[in-house]
Amino acid sequence: MSTPSSPPSSPVWAVALPLPVPAYDFAAPHGHAGPLPLGCRVLVPWRNELALGVVVGAGEGGAHRLREVAGVLDRSPWVGAGFLAGARSLSALSRVPLGLLLSDLLGVGLTPRYQHRVRAVQDADLSLFGPHTPTPEWREASAFEPALLDAVRAQGLLDEDFSLSPRLSSVYRARPWHEVPEEQRTVTVWRALPIGPTPLTLRQEQAWRWLLEHGPVDSLGDWARRAGVGSGVVMGTLQRGWAEAAQTEAAPPPAYIVLQEAGPFETQVAWAQAAQVPGSHVAGLIARRWADSVEVLAPPPALPQPAAAPRRLPDDLPEELVWRLHGGRDAERFAQLAARIGRRLELGRGVLVIAPDAATLRRAWEGLSGVAEPSGTRAVLFSGTLSDVQREESWQRIQSGAARLVIGSGLALAAPLADPALIVVLEEGSDGYKWPSGSGVFVPDLAARMGAALQTPLAYVGAAPAVESVPLPGVVLPPPRSRVHVVDYASPAAQPSLGPLSAVQLRPGDQGYPISHDLAKVLRQVAERGRQAVLLAPRRGYSALIRCPSCEHTPQCRNCDIPLRLHQQTRQLLCHQCGFSQGIPERCEVCGEMMWSARGPGTEWIAAEVRTLLPECRVYRFDKDQQDDLTPLFQGESGVVVGTQALLSQDAPPNLALIGLTLADTWLGVSDFRASERYHRLLRQLISWHPERAPLLLVQTFQAEHAALRSVVEGHDALAFPTAEYDLRRALSYPPHAALAQVLITAREQAKASAGADEVAQALFAAGATPQEVLGPAASPVTRVKGLYPYHLMLRTRDEARLGKLLDVLNRSFRARVRVDVTPRGGLGV
DNA sequence: AGCACGCCGACT
DNA sequence: GTCGGCGTGCTC
Numbered sequence A: 001m002s003t004p005s006s007p008p009s010s011p012v013w014a015v016a017l018p019l020p021v022p023a024y025d026f027a028a029p030h031g032h033a034g035p036l037p038l039g040c041r042v043l044v045p046w047r048n049e050l051a052l053g054v055v056v057g058a059g060e061g062g063a064h065r066l067r068e069v070a071g072v073l074d075r076s077p078w079v080g081a082g083f084l085a086g087a088r089s090l091s092a093l094s095r096v097p098l099g100l101l102l103s104d105l106l107g108v109g110l111t112p113r114y115q116h117r118v119r120a121v122q123d124a125d126l127s128l129f130g131p132h133t134p135t136p137e138w139r140e141a142s143a144f145e146p147a148l149l150d151a152v153r154a155q156g157l158l159d160e161d162f163s164l165s166p167r168l169s170s171v172y173r174a175r176p177w178h179e180v181p182e183e184q185r186t187v188t189v190w191r192a193l194p195i196g197p198t199p200l201t202l203r204q205e206q207a208w209r210w211l212l213e214h215g216p217v218d219s220l221g222d223w224a225r226r227a228g229v230g231s232g233v234v235m236g237t238l239q240r241g242w243a244e245a246a247q248t249e250a251a252p253p254p255a256y257i258v259l260q261e262a263g264p265f266e267t268q269v270a271w272a273q274a275a276q277v278p279g280s281h282v283a284g285l286i287a288r289r290w291a292d293s294v295e296v297l298a299p300p301p302a303l304p305q306p307a308a309a310p311r312r313l314p315d316d317l318p319e320e321l322v323w324r325l326h327g328g329r330d331a332e333r334f335a336q337l338a339a340r341i342g343r344r345l346e347l348g349r350g351v352l353v354i355a356p357d358a359a360t361l362r363r364a365w366e367g368l369s370g371v372a373e374p375s376g377t378r379a380v381l382f383s384g385t386l387s388d389v390q391r392e393e394s395w396q397r398i399q400s401g402a403a404r405l406v407i408g409s410g411l412a413l414a415a416p417l418a419d420p421a422l423i424v425v426l427e428e429g430s431d432g433y434k435w436p437s438g439s440g441v442f443v444p445d446l447a448a449r450m451g452a453a454l455q456t457p458l459a460y461v462g463a464a465p466a467v468e469s470v471p472l473p474g475v476v477l478p479p480p481r482s483r484v485h486v487v488d489y490a491s492p493a494a495q496p497s498l499g500p501l502s503a504v505q506l507r508p509g510d511q512g513y514p515i516s517h518d519l520a521k522v523l524r525q526v527a528e529r530g531r532q533a534v535l536l537a538p539r540r541g542y543s544a545l546i547r548c549p550s551c552e553h554t555p556q557c558r559n560c561d562i563p564l565r566l567h568q569q570t571r572q573l574l575c576h577q578c579g580f581s582q583g584i585p586e587r588c589e590v591c592g593e594m595m596w597s598a599r600g601p602g603t604e605w606i607a608a609e610v611r612t613l614l615p616e617c618r619v620y621r622f623d624k625d626q627q628d629d630l631t632p633l634f635q636g637e638s639g640v641v642v643g644t645q646a647l648l649s650q651d652a653p654p655n656l657a658l659i660g661l662t663l664a665d666t667w668l669g670v671s672d673f674r675a676s677e678r679y680h681r682l683l684r685q686l687i688s689w690h691p692e693r694a695p696l697l698l699v700q701t702f703q704a705e706h707a708a709l710r711s712v713v714e715g716h717d718a719l720a721f722p723t724a725e726y727d728l729r730r731a732l733s734y735p736p737h738a739a740l741a742q743v744l745i746t747a748r749e750q751a752k753a754s755a756g757a758d759e760v761a762q763a764l765f766a767a768g769a770t771p772q773e774v775l776g777p778a779a780s781p782v783t784r785v786k787g788l789y790p791y792h793l794m795l796r797t798r799d800e801a802r803l804g805k806l807l808d809v810l811n812r813s814f815r816a817r818v819r820v821d822v823t824p825r826g827g828l829g830v
Numbered sequence B: 001a002g003c004a005c006g007c008c009g010a011c012t
Numbered sequence C: 001g002t003c004g005g006c007g008t009g010c011t012c
Helices: A081-094 A098-105 A146-154 A202-214 A220-227 A231-239 A254-262 A268-275 A279-287 A330-346 A358-371 A388-399 A410-414 A443-454 A517-528 A603-613 A645-649 A675-687 A707-713 A720-732 A750-766 A800-811
Strands: A012-016 A024-027 A041-046 A049-058 A114-120 A158-164 A168-174 A186-192 A243-249 A291-297 A322-327 A350-354 A378-382 A403-408 A420-426 A458-462 A474-477 A483-488 A532-536 A542-547 A565-567 A572-574 A581-583 A596-599 A619-622 A639-643 A656-661 A696-701 A739-747 A774-779 A789-797 A817-821
Touching: A012 A041, A012 A098, A024 A041, A041 A146, A049 A081, A049 A146, A081 A098, A081 A410, A081 A443, A081 A800, A098 A410, A146 A158, A168 A254, A186 A202, A202 A220, A202 A231, A220 A231, A231 A243, A254 A268, A254 A279, A268 A279, A279 A291, A322 A330, A330 A350, A330 A358, A330 A403, A330 A420, A330 A458, A330 A474, A350 A410, A358 A378, A358 A403, A358 A645, A378 A388, A388 A403, A403 A410, A410 A443, A420 A443, A443 A458, A483 A517, A483 A707, A517 A532, A517 A603, A517 A639, A517 A656, A517 A696, A532 A645, A542 A565, A603 A619, A603 A639, A639 A645, A645 A675, A675 A696, A675 A707, A675 A720, A696 A707, A707 A720, A739 A750, A739 A800, A750 A774, A750 A789, A750 A800, A750 A817, A789 A800, A800 A817
Parallel strands: A322 A458, A322 A474, A350 A403, A350 A420, A378 A403, A420 A458, A483 A696, A532 A639, A532 A656, A619 A639, A656 A696
Antiparallel strands: A012 A024, A012 A049, A041 A049, A114 A158, A168 A291, A186 A243, A542 A596, A565 A572, A572 A581, A739 A789, A739 A817, A774 A789
16 A cells, blocks of 8 residues: 555554544654564654554555654554454544544553663764753663654654563552551540549549540540440549540551451452452542552463363354354353364464453353363453453463454454454344444444454354344354243233323233232242242333323334434424424324323332332342342342343343343333344343243233244244344335444534534535435434534435445534444434 | 644633 | 633644
C-alpha cells in the first residue's frame, strides 16, 4: 500500500493511537532499517510529547510533512494482524475512528513502563535550543523538558533509545506500627486514680471502686452502665478528681493484623476478603493511614489453571470457512469442538475462543482449556476481569508463542496469536457482545471481519444459533431431554370479567397471578421434597406496553412490526426503532375491546408472593439490586431463588427441580425485531442449564402459541425456530436480508439536533437513498441524555455495500454531532 | 480523549 | 476593565 514515490528506505506507517482519532501517518524512525512489524507498539510525537500507538499498516504519505516514529517498543506484534485488518474494515464502514476501536478492545499494554534515553546526534549543535540540552552521551530523557526534546526531535537531531522495563504492580501493605499516625494508634481511656482530693458520695465511691478494679474504660457512658450507676455519678467522681483521661496504645484493627500477616494484597477487595470485612472498612483503614499502596516489582501472577482434558469426539465438523455448531448441552458441544481445536493446535497453529460474558467464558474455560496441553501447547484465559499483571503475563505468553489456545472475552480478539487457524465465537447472538459505549462494536461482527480478512475459519457455537447463522453449513445437536409446562394466561378459562383500566396491574383472574395455581402447586412439591427452584422475573416489573385483554393484540409499528411503547407523559405510542408515533387508542383495533396498559411482576413482588406461599422455605433474591448469598443452595439445601437473567451467569443449583418463567411475555415486549430470537435463546439456555438433569420448565405467558415456545415444547431442535424466523425476516427485510445502520444525531440544543437530523436525511436522499431505506429521522424516546438532545435515523439497505455507499455522505460535517452504529441492537443505541 | 483558541456574563 | 464559561477544531 505504500506509495511508489516514497523510497523503500523511508516508508510511511499508519499508526493508531488509543484515542478517538483515525490512524495517522508517521515516517519510519531515523536509523531504523527494515520494515516495522505490523501490530508493534511505537512511540510517536503527539502534541509536543510522546504517545503510544500501534502500527496498523503502511501509510499513504501525502501532503503532510510527516514526523518520524520516535521509537519502537516491540520486535514482534503486540496486536494481532487479523484484528487490525478487521478493525480497519469496520472503521471504514462505520466511521468509528480506528483509534477508538483500539482503545476499546486492546485490553493490555497501553501504558507500558520503559526506559527512555536520549542523546544528540553526532556533530549536532543544540545550543540554540537552550542552555540545558542533550549531549552526545546517552542521558535519561526525564532530565530534559518534554517540549524541548520534541523541538530537537522535530529537527531530526535527537537519537532515542527505548527499552521495556518489567511492570510494577501496586500493592497494599501495612504501614509499620510507628508510621501509623499517632492519633490512630492511641485511644482515650478513663482510669481510676488511687486517691482524690475531695471526698466521694456513696454512689461515687461505688463507681470509683468499680473503675479501680475493672477499668480502664473507653467511654464515660460505658463506665456508668457497667458500674451500675447513673451518668451524673460518673461525672461527679470525675469532677472530684478520682479518675482521669489517659492516652493508651490502641489495639490494632484486626484487618491491619491480617494485612501484616497475610499481605500485601494487590487489591482492596482481596484484602477485605482475607480479613472478612466489608470493602468500605479497608478503604477506611487506608484513609486513616493504617495501610498504603506501594509499587513493587510484580511477582509472577497466578494464572487460571487449565481444566482436565475434555472428552474428544470424532471431528465431523464442517471444513468451510464459516460454520456453526448449536444445540445440545455445553459439554456435548465442547466435546465436538475439542477434537477440531486439538487438531489445529497439534499442527502448531493457534485457536481463539471468544465468549460474550463471564459465565459463558468460565464454562468455556472449564470445557476447553484442557485441550491445549495434550496438543503440545498451553491455554490462556484473557478478559477484563484479570488483574493488570495477569493480563500482561497472559499476553506475553501469546506473543511469545508459548500459548496458542486463547479463551477470552471480546478483548482477546486483539491477541497477537501468530497463526490463527480457527476463531470460535460462542453464543454469537448474545447481546453481551454489544459494546455499551465508545465504538459500539458488536464483537461477532469484528470477528467475522477478521476471519474474512485473514481467511481464517470462523465457527459460531452455542445453545441456539443467531438468525444470521441459519444459512451457514453446520451441525445441530439434538435438544437435551426437557419437560416444559405452559400456563396459558390468555386461554378463555383465564378470562375473568375485566373492566377497562389505565396504568394498572394486569390481573388475569382465576389462573392465579403473578403465581399461577400450577406454579404454586409445583413450588409446594419442591419445598416438600426438599429440592430447589428458580423463578425468573424482570427486575422492575414494568413494561410500557398496551395490550387488549381480550384478543392479546398489542399495537405494532407499521414500519418495523415491533410493539409500540407507551409514553405516559406525552400520551403517545412510540416506535423505539424508527420513531413512528400515534395516539393511544382507547379500543382494540382488532376486536374493539378496551385497551389496557400492562404491568408485569418484578422480582421483589414475586419473592414476597413466594414467601407467603411457602413460609417455611428459604427464599433468595438474585438481581442487580440484591444478590443474596446462594452458598447454602449450592451445598444442596432446599430453597427458591427469585431473580433476573443474571442468575444464569451462575451454575445451576445442584438439586434444581423447577425453573419458572413468571411472565415470559417480558422477553417479547421488547421493542426490537430480535425479541423472539432472544426469547428462544433464553428457553434453550434454560433447558440445558443444568449439566445433567432436566428440571421442569414452567412458563407463564399470554402468548402460549408463540413459535419460539412451541418449538421448545414440541422438542424441535435449536435450528427450527431460527430457520422460521430467518424466513420471516426475509419478508420484513430485516437482517440478515438487509443491512442496518442507526445514525445518531445529537446537539446541546433541541433545534440544532432537529435541524442536524433533517440535514442528514436530506444528504442521504440527495445521494439517492429511497424512502424505504431511510426510517426517520425522529427524536429519541428519551428526550435528553446527558444534556444532549438525541435524534436518530435508521438506514435499511439491501446489503452492506449499498449501506457503505449511503454512509459515505456522512463524511462531511453537519450542524450536529453524527455517529453511526452499523450493528444496532435493542432498538435504540443511545 | 485532551487541549488550545475564541467569543459573551459576573466579578476582583 | 478582567476571569472564565464551554463550543469548536485539531492532533500526523
